[in-house]
Amino acid sequence: MSVRSAIATWLTRLYFSRLRKKGGSLDLSVLSKLPDAALLPLRREGVDPVPEIGVLRDREPVSKLPIPGMTVWLVSGYDEAKEVLGNAKAFSNDFRNLVGVGGAEAEHHPGGLGFCDPPDHTRLRRLLTPEFTMRRLSRLTPRIHAIIEEQLAQLEKAARESPDGTADFVEYFAMPVPALVICELLGVPYEERDAFQQFSVARFDVLGGAGASFGAVTQSLDYLRGVVAEQRRDPGDGLLGMLVREHGENITDEELTGLADGVLTGGLETTASMIALGTMIMLKDREHFTALRDAEDPATVAAPFVDELLRHLTVVQTAFPRFAREDTEIGGVTLSAGDIVIVSLSAADRDPRLGEEGDDMDAFLPSRPPASSHLAFGYGIHRCIGAELGKMELRAAFPQLVRRFPELKLAVESSELEFRKLSIVYGLESLPVSVD
Secondary structure (H helix, E strand, O other): OOHHHHHHHHHOOOOOOOOOOOOOOOOHHHHHHOOOOOOHHHOEEOOEEOHHHHHHHHHOOEEEEOOOOOOEEEEOOHHHHHHHHOOOOOEEOOHHHHOOOOOOOHHHOOOOOOOOOOOHHHHHHHHHHHHHOHHHHHHHHHHHHHHHHHHHHHHHHHHHHOOOOOEEHHHHHHOHHHHHHHHHHHOOOHHHHHHHHHHHHHHOEOOOOHHHHHHHHHHHHHHHHHHHHHHHHOOOOOHHHHHHHHHHHHOOHHHHHHHHHHHHHHHOHHHHHHHHHHHHHHHHOHHHHHHHHOOOOHHHHHHHHHHHHHHHHOOEOEOOOEEEOOOEEEOOEEEOOOOEEEEEHHHHOOOHHHOOOOOOOOOOOOOOOOOOOOOOOOOHHHOOOOHHHHHHHHHHHHHHHHHHOOOOEEOOOHHHOOEOOOEOEOOEOOOEEEOO
């Protein structure tokens, strides 16, 4: 497989169900053999983007990625990132831009909002938006708190029954909480959460090989088609049932499947990574832990803590790829029609231009004025529709956690923690903890 095909696969977030290689089988290892500079947006040191991308951002916020045979621009500056993400007229997200590249065919379109442009995007987002307002989401609040309490009990049980008194926080809390919330939102059985987790993690792991990601996407779409078929027959109280009841004649089964997959993609691994990494930060710096634990009104402490955590971690490292529709100037650099643009959200959210003059944007400071304009959820018409739901989960999870386990500790040295390598959604492989 050519480097062109490999990088195209990466740029589409590994959403293709398969790739072909003329005259032989697919060499999955090529994905991890791309030049270091091409993979720069996916590399980190701990929770921080590697220093090289910060240097590049400050020197050249719009720069070329060294990919032979194609023109790919990396946008790492905050102002430039907003300019690209906010200009749907000049930059397309349409999957059809990729048909014929890297083996992608029209039938591989994953659906959902991420890979479509207006007017399709406008129509589909308009159907979903009412369900993601704070007023409508508030109905989930009791279940979110109950889910968190249930999983805290599971975490404690696992630690108590373990020979060494420890449990994996990712396995027993960080992943199950958003999985169960998504089940609640969509209206699918809770017992399917293990499949949800496997599909979500595999699709974002570049080093795990394209085959694992393609298989996860195919399986998740096949599963969700079954869920959609059941909702057509007997609409439930969840999101899918609502869409069938209120818009059934105006939305196809494939569109419903794509929207459900988009909720899975956008709300599971991202929130799980935030919960795990945020907990790690609290356990490494007990000041943040005790501030939440001892607060008379946890909500007043949790809100700025979560907002700064979102900016600081920016676990979705790059936005969906954009395709220049026309010659366009960004940050003084001329991009040609047909060029591919990758926006580094993690680099942009550390740009000094996002903060006040003199701010150290590499530091984690919940006391700083809220950076409400950070790009952790994206920007423009493709800003994450589930942003408020994600914040609801985080603002509930951290206070409940520290109050249930006031002596929660890391069970290993922080230097022993293993982070995902070359994953579009950054996170921890595991987080061993002791609850007392």
